[in-house]
Amino acid sequence: MKLSGRDWVGIIGVALLIGLLGLGVGKGRGKTIPLDDRHRSSYQALKEGRDRAHVELICTTCHNQSSQPLPKNHPPKEQCLVCHDLVRS
Ligand code: HEC
Ligand code: HEC
CATH class of the missing domain: 1.10.1130.20 (Flavocytochrome C3; Chain A, domain 2)
Known part of the structure; x- marks a missing residue:
């Protein structure tokens, strides 16, 4: 499968989301x-x-x-x- 520009936008979007969620979970931990x-x-x-x-x-x-x-x-x-x-x- 060849990835188009649109696909990459989606992939990066998901990656950012996961990163942000990770940060949120990490907060408040000692x-x-x-x-x-x-x-x-x-x-x-x-x-x-x-x-x-x-x-x-x-x-x-x-x-x-x-x-x-x-x-x-x-x-x-x-x-x-x-x-x-x-x-x-
Ligand atoms: C025997 C006494 C003792 C016990 C049992 C003990 N601690 Fe500590 N703890 C200390 C002392 C003294 C310090 C500060 C100096 C050091 O880092 O050893 C400390 C430091 C810490 C720190 C800070 C580390 C840092 O980077 O500043 C955390 C977090 C911590 N303890 C959590 C715990 C947790 C959770 C438990 C139980 C699983 C626990 N301690 C059991 C004596 C104890
Ligand atoms: C709800 C999450 C949470 C729980 C449960 C918790 N801690 Fe903490 N603890 C933190 C956070 C966040 C900090 C950093 C607070 C700050 O910046 O003053 C911290 C800081 C500490 C420190 C100081 C170390 C340092 O310099 O940052 C010690 C020691 C410690 N906790 C021990 C304990 C012990 C022992 C228990 C169980 C009796 C416990 N904690 C339960 C979240 C928690």
Whole structure:
């Protein structure tokens, strides 16, 4: 099949749309969880098949009002893992 100018307009239009949607989804997500000593236990727990709810309890043992407070403008913070990705290894 030979692509005409019209086809290209359509293809580029769709590509732009997908790109914009991707940006929209990316917004409002936090940083990736660092893969360092402090966070290794969380990674480990997930790898061992613990469910998210359990792992998120681990997060809050450090990230709470007293020790590692979240930024003031932090969005509603149940389910850390929805917004903070793990480093893919
Ligand atoms: C043992 C304590 C501890 C646990 C458990 C922990 N964190 Fe952290 N976290 C820290 C500390 C301290 C920092 C800041 C220094 C650093 O990056 O290690 C931090 C930093 C972060 C950052 C910011 C990274 C950056 O680039 O600024 C994110 C996001 C984060 N943690 C998310 C999580 C999530 C989600 C969990 C649960 C899966 C979690 N943390 C569990 C102690 C912890
Ligand atoms: C609704 C999405 C969402 C959820 C759920 C969420 N976060 Fe965040 N988090 C963000 C966003 C967005 C930021 C950046 C906020 C800002 O710019 O101040 C952030 C920032 C952070 C930071 C500061 C790192 C930095 O410098 O950007 C830490 C630490 C953190 N979150 C930990 C957690 C923990 C722990 C949980 C679970 C208890 C959690 N987050 C749940 C979206 C989320």
